[in-house]
Amino acid sequence: MARLNLILLAIAVTCALSAVTANHKARKLFIELDREQSRMHQLDVEWGQLQLEQSTWASHARIEKIARDKLQMKTPDPKQTLTLDGGKP
Amino acid sequence: MKFSSSPVLSQAVPAWRSRFVVLMLMLAFASLVGRSLYLQGINNDFLRGKGEARYERVLEIPATRGRIMDRQGDVLAVSTPVKSIWAIPDDAKLQPAQARQLAQLLEMDVRELNRKLSSDKDFIFIKRQIPPDVADQIAALKLPGIHQQQEYRRYYPAGELTAHMLGFTGAEDEGQEGVELAFNEQLAGKPGSRRVIKDRRGNVVEDVESIRSPQDGKDINLALDDKIQYIAYSNLKQTLDQFKAKAGGAVVLDTRTGEVLALVNLPTYNPNNRSKLSGAQLRNRALTDTYEPGSTMKPFTAAIALEKGKFRYDTPVQTAPGRLTIGNATIHDSHPNGVLTVAQVIQKSSNVGISKISLTFPPETMWDMYDSLGFGTPLKLGFPGEVGGRLRPWKKWQPIEQATMSYGNGISVTLIQLARAYLVFARDGDLIPLSLTKLDTLPPQGKAIFSAQTAKEVRSMMELVVQPGGTATKAQVPGYRVAGKTGTAHKLEGGQYANKYVASFVGLAPASDPRLIVAVMVDEPSNGVYYGGDVAAPAFSRIMAGSLRTLGVAQDAPLKPVIITTDAKEEF
Numbered sequence: 001m002a003r004l005n006l007i008l009l010a011i012a013v014t015c016a017l018s019a020v021t022a023n024h025k026a027r028k029l030f031i032e033l034d035r036e037q038s039r040m041h042q043l044d045v046e047w048g049q050l051q052l053e054q055s056t057w058a059s060h061a062r063i064e065k066i067a068r069d070k071l072q073m074k075t076p077d078p079k080q081t082l083t084l085d086g087g088k089p
Numbered sequence: 090m091k092f093s094s095s096p097v098l099s100q101a102v103p104a105w106r107s108r109f110v111v112l113m114l115m116l117a118f119a120s121l122v123g124r125s126l127y128l129q130g131i132n133n134d135f136l137r138g139k140g141e142a143r144y145e146r147v148l149e150i151p152a153t154r155g156r157i158m159d160r161q162g163d164v165l166a167v168s169t170p171v172k173s174i175w176a177i178p179d180d181a182k183l184q185p186a187q188a189r190q191l192a193q194l195l196e197m198d199v200r201e202l203n204r205k206l207s208s209d210k211d212f213i214f215i216k217r218q219i220p221p222d223v224a225d226q227i228a229a230l231k232l233p234g235i236h237q238q239q240e241y242r243r244y245y246p247a248g249e250l251t252a253h254m255l256g257f258t259g260a261e262d263e264g265q266e267g268v269e270l271a272f273n274e275q276l277a278g279k280p281g282s283r284r285v286i287k288d289r290r291g292n293v294v295e296d297v298e299s300i301r302s303p304q305d306g307k308d309i310n311l312a313l314d315d316k317i318q319y320i321a322y323s324n325l326k327q328t329l330d331q332f333k334a335k336a337g338g339a340v341v342l343d344t345r346t347g348e349v350l351a352l353v354n355l356p357t358y359n360p361n362n363r364s365k366l367s368g369a370q371l372r373n374r375a376l377t378d379t380y381e382p383g384s385t386m387k388p389f390t391a392a393i394a395l396e397k398g399k400f401r402y403d404t405p406v407q408t409a410p411g412r413l414t415i416g417n418a419t420i421h422d423s424h425p426n427g428v429l430t431v432a433q434v435i436q437k438s439s440n441v442g443i444s445k446i447s448l449t450f451p452p453e454t455m456w457d458m459y460d461s462l463g464f465g466t467p468l469k470l471g472f473p474g475e476v477g478g479r480l481r482p483w484k485k486w487q488p489i490e491q492a493t494m495s496y497g498n499g500i501s502v503t504l505i506q507l508a509r510a511y512l513v514f515a516r517d518g519d520l521i522p523l524s525l526t527k528l529d530t531l532p533p534q535g536k537a538i539f540s541a542q543t544a545k546e547v548r549s550m551m552e553l554v555v556q557p558g559g560t561a562t563k564a565q566v567p568g569y570r571v572a573g574k575t576g577t578a579h580k581l582e583g584g585q586y587a588n589k590y591v592a593s594f595v596g597l598a599p600a601s602d603p604r605l606i607v608a609v610m611v612d613e614p615s616n617g618v619y620y621g622g623d624v625a626a627p628a629f630s631r632i633m634a635g636s637l638r639t640l641g642v643a644q645d646a647p648l649k650p651v652i653i654t655t656d657a658k659e660e661f
Contacts, residue, residue, distance in 0.1 A: 044305075055164050058163075059248075060316060060319035078567040079567075083644055
């Protein structure tokens with residue numbers, strides 16, 4: 001009788017310990033997942049910021065100003081333009 | 090004296106008194122047991138909730154707002170993370186030196202800062218939308234009771250070019266104007282939530298569970314082409330400066346899909362810095378302002394005349410002596426023209442001619458035509474403040490009104506309605522709805538308003554307008570055949586026609602196979618020149634030329650020198 005009690009006690013303790021371990025592992029994995037998701041979000045935000053920066057540098061007003069003033073470019077004359085129909089609609 | 094021999098003990102006490110006390114004690118004990126059974130066994134959720142509230146919180150995770158892009162994917166509106174500084178006034182007891190430092194970093198007045206910190210509330214914003222580097226400096230100060238919160242701020246790289254089209258968002262990242270409002274639901278996304286364990290000070294110690302991930306807002310691809318938008322903006326601005334005009338608008342439509350490739354209004358504002366805005370700057374005139382369009386309406390009357398079979402393009406119309414009296418009112422042409430064909434009525438823009446044509450039809454016919462073209466009804470693109478203009482019911486028309494409406498007085502429209510109505514001439518008679526977003530498939534066949542034959546004939550008449558003898562030789566675009574119509578309308582002020590004008594031109598190109606419609610409107614040109622053919626037509630020409638070149642549209646006219654003669658003067 002005493003031995004049965006001991007065995008049951010041992011099982012109960014093992015279950016308790018494994019519950020704790022499982023919970024601990026789950027939390028660790030969750031933290032890691034969360035970290036990666038947050039990194040993904042950070043990268044997404046950085047991409048947005050880079051796009052913003054690109055749009056500012058590539059703004060039409062700025063490009064036109066540089067083209068006309070610094071590079072002395074002009075819009076081509078229709079007489080100089082030949083359109084080729086590549087079959088595009 | 091020993092206790093056992095105390096005289097108090099020898100007094101006789103009635104037995105019931107001690108039993109009564111015992112009974113009371115037992116009842117008290119029983120009620121405690123009962124209560125504890127109740128709390129622990131039956132109603133334990135309440136207590137458990139209270140326990141969890143000590144350490145568990147459910148946090149909301151904000152979703153990122155979607156980006157707005159032009160048709161090519163160039164970014165027009167994007168959210169970047171910024172921080173807001175908030176405080177718990179009870180905890181935030183700052184030294185004067187610290188308060189000064191904080192105020193300096195935030196560029197705030199110290200007195201204002203102190204006033205906020207001495208408020209009664211539990212939570213108060215000190216300043217919102219601080220750039221991240223300033224926020225880092227503030228965090229380094231480690232001031233008690235001062236916390237930071239992540240927020241998003243919307244940036245618009247194109248600035249004032251796309252201000253009216255895009256609109257802007259408010260402090261809570263909700264759209265308030267323009268596309269930001271019209272598509273707010275798609276852009277906003279859904280916030281998520283997660284359960285965390287917090288310590289006594291409110292720091293997150295551990296994440297327990299993610300209840301719901303945030304759904305980021307969807308990106309939107311507008312139909313807008315930012316190159317064409319820039320071309321429209323810079324040329325409109327040049328025109329307004331040259332003719333000292335109060336305001337203006339330009340719309341570019343793709344005739345094949347109904348997509349709005351450009352929509353510009355002036356005056357405009359910088360949505361990135363909205364500190365000093367005037368009402369005039371905010372007005373999205375192309376969509377919200379109605380005006381009497383003037384002669385740009387004439388082609389529609391010509392079209393119905395041809396459609397009903399009563400007239401042909403060469404049917405003569407007598408316009409001598411250059412005025413027409415109907416009832417008490419007289420309609421004038423500025424030059425008496427004698428007999429004109431219907432085509433010449435359009436070319437020389439004769440009010441008398443078009444009125445006579447219009448009056449041969451019953452009012453209901455004319456009303457049906459205007460109504461089917463979309464006048465009088467808002468376009469319902471989703472913009473706040475959209476209006477439909479004014480088209481009075483035909484039963485209330487006097488003959489004089491029917492006549493004046495044919496040349497665009499007595500009816501009011503928005504620029505975008507007018508541009509859309511011209512689709513019938515570009516698309517051989519049918520009308521499709523407009524689209525603000527990029528379309529992946531061609532729209533289905535639209536509603537047929539006129540027959541293809543009629544549409545083509547009126548288009549040919551409109552080609553005459555830009556050729557020598559017409560009112561808009563300045564609208565010519567080298568290498569392309571252009572068709573269009575000028576408009577020079579008196580403005581109504583207080584019910585009277587004033588000496589102020591709205592100069593406009595609406596046209597399409599290439600006339601052989603139209604791809605684009607460009608509509609330009611200039612409000613109150615004030616340096617002496619005000620005819621549509623002089624003010625709006627040159628702007629149209631430059632915008633159309635730039636847009637066709639951007640899209641790589643093939644030229645359909647042999648190149649010859651552009652002939653600019655003394656134009657036939659626009660009629661009012």
